[in-house]
Amino acid sequence: MSERVLDINDLIVQYHTDEGIVEAVNGITINLDRGRTLGLVGETGAGKTTTARSIMRLIQSPPGKMTQGSIHLNGKDIMAASEKELEKIRGAQVSMIFQDPMTALNPVITVGDQIAEAILIHQKVSQDQANVKAKEMLEMVGIPGARLNEYPHQFSGGMKQRVIIAIALSCSPQLLIADEPTTALDVTIQAQVLELMKELKDKFNMAMIMITHDLGVVAEVCDDVAIMYAGRVVEQGNLDDIFRRTKHPYTEGLFNSIPNIDDRKAELIPIKGLMSDPYNLPEGCSFCDRCNYAMSICKTKRPEKVHFSETHFVECHLYSENPEFQLKG
Amino acid sequence: MSAKVETLSAEELLKTKKRSQSADVWKRLKRSKTAVLGIVLIAMFLGMALFAPVIADYEGEALKLNVKERLEGPSANHIFGTDEFGRDIFARVVYGTRISLFVGIISVSIALSIGGFLGAIAGYYGGKIDNAIMRVLDVILAVPTILLAITIVASLGASMMNLMIAVGISNIPGFARIVRASVLSVKDQEFIEAAKAIGAKDHIIIMKHVLPNSMAPIIVYATLKVATAIMATASLSFIGLGVQPPTPEWGSMLAGGRAYIRDQMYIVMYPGLAIVLTVLSLNLIGDGLRDALDPKLK
Numbered sequence: 001m002s003e004r005v006l007d008i009n010d011l012i013v014q015y016h017t018d019e020g021i022v023e024a025v026n027g028i029t030i031n032l033d034r035g036r037t038l039g040l041v042g043e044t045g046a047g048k049t050t051t052a053r054s055i056m057r058l059i060q061s062p063p064g065k066m067t068q069g070s071i072h073l074n075g076k077d078i079m080a081a082s083e084k085e086l087e088k089i090r091g092a093q094v095s096m097i098f099q100d101p102m103t104a105l106n107p108v109i110t111v112g113d114q115i116a117e118a119i120l121i122h123q124k125v126s127q128d129q130a131n132v133k134a135k136e137m138l139e140m141v142g143i144p145g146a147r148l149n150e151y152p153h154q155f156s157g158g159m160k161q162r163v164i165i166a167i168a169l170s171c172s173p174q175l176l177i178a179d180e181p182t183t184a185l186d187v188t189i190q191a192q193v194l195e196l197m198k199e200l201k202d203k204f205n206m207a208m209i210m211i212t213h214d215l216g217v218v219a220e221v222c223d224d225v226a227i228m229y230a231g232r233v234v235e236q237g238n239l240d241d242i243f244r245r246t247k248h249p250y251t252e253g254l255f256n257s258i259p260n261i262d263d264r265k266a267e268l269i270p271i272k273g274l275m276s277d278p279y280n281l282p283e284g285c286s287f288c289d290r291c292n293y294a295m296s297i298c299k300t301k302r303p304e305k306v307h308f309s310e311t312h313f314v315e316c317h318l319y320s321e322n323p324e325f326q327l328k329g
Numbered sequence: 330m331s332a333k334v335e336t337l338s339a340e341e342l343l344k345t346k347k348r349s350q351s352a353d354v355w356k357r358l359k360r361s362k363t364a365v366l367g368i369v370l371i372a373m374f375l376g377m378a379l380f381a382p383v384i385a386d387y388e389g390e391a392l393k394l395n396v397k398e399r400l401e402g403p404s405a406n407h408i409f410g411t412d413e414f415g416r417d418i419f420a421r422v423v424y425g426t427r428i429s430l431f432v433g434i435i436s437v438s439i440a441l442s443i444g445g446f447l448g449a450i451a452g453y454y455g456g457k458i459d460n461a462i463m464r465v466l467d468v469i470l471a472v473p474t475i476l477l478a479i480t481i482v483a484s485l486g487a488s489m490m491n492l493m494i495a496v497g498i499s500n501i502p503g504f505a506r507i508v509r510a511s512v513l514s515v516k517d518q519e520f521i522e523a524a525k526a527i528g529a530k531d532h533i534i535i536m537k538h539v540l541p542n543s544m545a546p547i548i549v550y551a552t553l554k555v556a557t558a559i560m561a562t563a564s565l566s567f568i569g570l571g572v573q574p575p576t577p578e579w580g581s582m583l584a585g586g587r588a589y590i591r592d593q594m595y596i597v598m599y600p601g602l603a604i605v606l607t608v609l610s611l612n613l614i615g616d617g618l619r620d621a622l623d624p625k626l627k
Contacts, residue, residue, distance in 0.1 A: 056526055091527030098526075103519040108541045117537070118527040167527065 004075075005174050005207040006032040006055065011069035013050050013059060013231075020279045024050040026231035027069070034174065037201065037208040039218035041254070042228035045275050048211045051228075052177045055209075056094055057086050074174060092122040095168035097178040097197075101160035101185070105152040111138070111163045112148030115170050122171045137166040141196060158189035162196065169200055176201065176208045182217060194220050215258060219243065224311070227251050230276055230286035237312035247314040249291045252327050285317065293318055293327075357621040364617020370610035374603075378426040385420035391577050392416065400593050409599045412586060418596060421577035422603050428578050429607060432493050433559040439497030441551055444504025451505065452512030453535055463509070466502040474499045478561055482570045492571045496561045500554055507550045511543030518542075545622035549615050556611035563604050579604050 013025040025047040032038050040048045053059050054066055057078055071078040073093060081089065098104035106114060115134035119125060125133070135145040141162040152160055161181060168176060178197065182190040198221050201208050210222055218225055218239075225242040227235040227250065235248035246252050253271035260266045273290040276282060282289070288298035297317050306319040318325045358364050377384065385391060395415030403410045409418035451462040469477065481495035515521065516539055524534050565571035566580030574581055579600040586596030 058522065058525060087528040087530060089528070090525065091529075096523070096526040098519050098523055100519060104523045106520045106524070106538050106542065108544075109537070117524075117529065121528050121533075164523070167523075171527075 003034040004031065005034050005073070006030065006209075007070075007072040007075075008051075008055070009070045009072075011051070011054060011071065012067045013047070013054050014065050014067055015063045016065060017063050022278045023281050024064075024231055024278060025054070026281070028228075028231070028233055030226065030233070032175070032207045032209065034207050035202075035205050036224060037198075037210055037222045039222035039225040040209055040211045040228060041213060041215065041218055041225060043213055043275060045278065046228040047231040048228055049179055050231075052096065052179055052209060052211055055175075055177060056090055056096060057081070058090075058096075088122070091118050091173070092171045093173050094175045094177060095171070095173040097161075097164055097168050097176065097181045099180040099183055101157055101164055104164055105160055107152055110149050110151055111155070115163070115167050118167050118170045133170065134166075137170050138163070140169075140200070141166045158185055158193060161185060161189075161193050165193075165197060165200070169204065172204050172206075174206055176206050177211070178208065179211045180213070181210075182214070183212075190217075191220075197221065215254060227254070230278065230281060232286070232315065234287065234316070235312075235314045237309075241309070241312035245308070245312065246327060247308065247312070247319065248316050249293050249318070249327065250287050253290075285315075295321070297321075354618075354621045358617050361617040361620060363613045364621070367610040367613030367617065370606055371614060374426050374430065374607055374610070377423050378430050381423050381427055385417065385423045387420070387424055390417040390420035391424050392575055400589065400596075402593070403595060410593070410595045412582070412596050413589060416575075416577075418582075418599050421582060422579070422599050424577045425579045425582065425600060425603065426607075428489070428572055428576065429559045429562060429604070432489065432496065432562045432572075433555045436493045436496035436558045436562075437500065437551055437555050439493065440500035440504045440554065441547075443497075444501040444506075445508045445547070447501070448505035448508030448510075449512050449535055449540060452509035453516055453531070453539060459509075462505070466505050469499075470502040470506075472499075474503075474557075475561055475564060478565060479568075479570060482565060487570050487573060489572050489576075492562060492565055495565070496558050499561075500558065503554070504547075504550070507546055508543065511546050512539055515539050515542045548622065549619045552611055552615035552618055556608040556615070559604065559607055559611075 008028060008030040011025055011028045012023075015022040015024055028047075028051055030038065030051075040051065042048050050059065050064075055071055055073070055078065059066065066079060073089065076089075078086075078089070105111065109117075112131060112134045115137050116127070116130035119130040119133050120127070123130075131148070135148050138148060139145045143159060143162055143166075147155075152163070155163065161184075165181075181197065182193055185193060194217060197208070208221075210217065212218060222239060224238050225236065226233045227242070227248060229250050235242065235246075235251050237245070242251060246255060250271070253269075256269040257271060259268060271290055276286050276289060282299070283302070284300045285291070285298045285303050288294045291298065295317060301317070303315045303317045304320060305313045305315055306323070307313045358368075381387070393416065395411070397415065398407070398411050399413055399415035401407060401411045401415075407417050407419065409422060412418055412421070447462050447466065451459040472480075477499040478495040481498060482491050485491040485494065512535075521534060521538055524538050529538075562571055563578070563580030563583070566578045567584045569581075569584065571580060572578035574585065582600040583597050586593070586600075589596050
């Protein structure tokens with residue numbers, strides 16, 4: 001069962017621009033087994049999408065550069081793969097679902113042809129066979145096969161996202177990366193799309209990375225959660241670890257910024273300040289300027305990992321100083 | 330997913346008709362009266378070009394010298410009159426249509442294929458490739474189009490073939506620029522990245538995803554450029570660098586009739602009118618297409 005699909009080790013990605021170096025991802029380690037779903041949570045600019053794109057080697061270069069670390073997909077070293085090998089991997093082994101279904105489909109090609117395109121690239125089938133398979137995929141995501149020959153503008157946003165899911169799954173990849181798949185959809189459709197993704201993930205027994213800033217989505221579909229801040233995973237654990245045994249002040253801040261359904265009058269407590277400038281990350285903990293618990297050591301020294309259990313760790317000085325520390329909640 | 334799903338057999342599936350974009354564009358184009366006028370006119374000229382042998386006799390009317398009937402005004406026999414060598418002007422205008430349209434379309438095709446290729450490469454890959462291609466084309470662009478065409482014809486020798494090459498080459502930079510610009514506007518869209526994410530190769534992405542989405546400005550520009558190419562052809566022929574007499578070409582007919590413009594105005598009027606109408610109709614179509622292809626005006 002525990003078949004390792006993805007292995008990211010100490011990955012560093014930087015963007016070298018005229019204004020300086022943007023440190024987008026600073027030493028991330030992620031492992032993902034078959035059949036598991038990892039939620040990658042963090043605010044805008046935390047490096048979630050950059051991490052996802054580096055898995056597919058879709059980082060624009062220049063200015064993007066993977067300066068350190070390794071990525072292994074099914075044991076294969078992605079960093080060393082040639083462009084030709086990458087073309088074979090993309091779509092067949094890893095697929096990506098994009099954030100905005102309105103722009104992720106080519107407006108001048110029918111949805112059927114777009115699904116068939118992925119199949120034709122990776123499988124040795126005729127155009128007719130690909131069309132039939134495309135129809136099957138379309139029906140699998142709940143769209144009548146008769147709409148195969150329609151253009152994207154004839155579909156609603158939720159339907160387009162289903163088409164994109166169909167394209168992503170058409171070659172049954174082992175790993176599916178969903179980059180905020182529900183952000184652009186309205187709430188009623190979000191639940192349907194998430195349900196569909198969960199269902200299909202189980203059906204194909206894939207691994208999935210769900211990138212989101214919505215903890216509700218995480219609770220709905222994920223097994224494990226990695227909280228990202230300024231290009232690092234600051235806390236990682238399974239759903240229970242993160243939701244019930246919250247350790248990192250930033251994770252706590254995220255929970256406090258969500259409306260509480262039991263106490264509707266409770267005021268939201270946003271995290272003060274803004275994400276630190278990625279051109280110029282602080283030497284110590286990058287969250288310390290915004291942290292309510294900040295100590296002097298936080299300014300100067302980068303925190304080490306502190307493990308609470310096999311699944312749960314946090315990068316925070318609070319616990320290396322005092323393992324019994326409790327957040328105020 | 331409890332949605333009831335209609336099932337179709339593979340055979341039925343392949344039969345379902347695609348509602349194509351060109352049908353939409355055609356519908357919108359028809360709404361513009363000026364564009365329809367342009368289409369009617371150009372259809373007339375195309376008909377004249379295609380059925381020229383039915384309409385007039387090439388050897389007997391357009392080419393044969395007939396001194397007895399020279400410089401006759403329009404009559405039932407020669408509805409546009411005859412020129413200084415007694416050739417039927419109507420027949421010459423009809424056969425001239427063939428040359429003008431042919432040269433116009435072929436030279437634009439040359440410019441479009443070479444310029445389009447260069448522009449697509451430059452726009453898609455960017456960086457050094459872009460710089461190298463565009464700087465070379467900028468140099469060509471610095472020379473006025475017609476002057477460049479004159480230079481090329483002068484060095485290659487005056488013939489219809491060289492005329493097309495000259496007009497074609499001098500239009501390459503314009504096409505490269507317009508294709509590059511529209512490729513640039515498309516290539517950063519998410520569906521291009523999505524295509525990369527399913528493992529599509531560069532040339533497939535360019536051909537299937539980038540170019541079809543940047544077609545609109547290219548089609549409009551090409552239509553308008555056929556008009557200017559026809560003008561350039563006539564201009565070059567007028568100064569003796571294009572199609573050589575006695576081949577009936579509108580520009581060279583103008584040049585020949587120039588001396589008689591005071592007394593026999595019709596000699597230059599009809600070929601002149603033909604040039605004006607073709608260019609006008611192409612421009613009308615181009616303008617109509619510009620509106621019809623703009624999705625914002627749906």
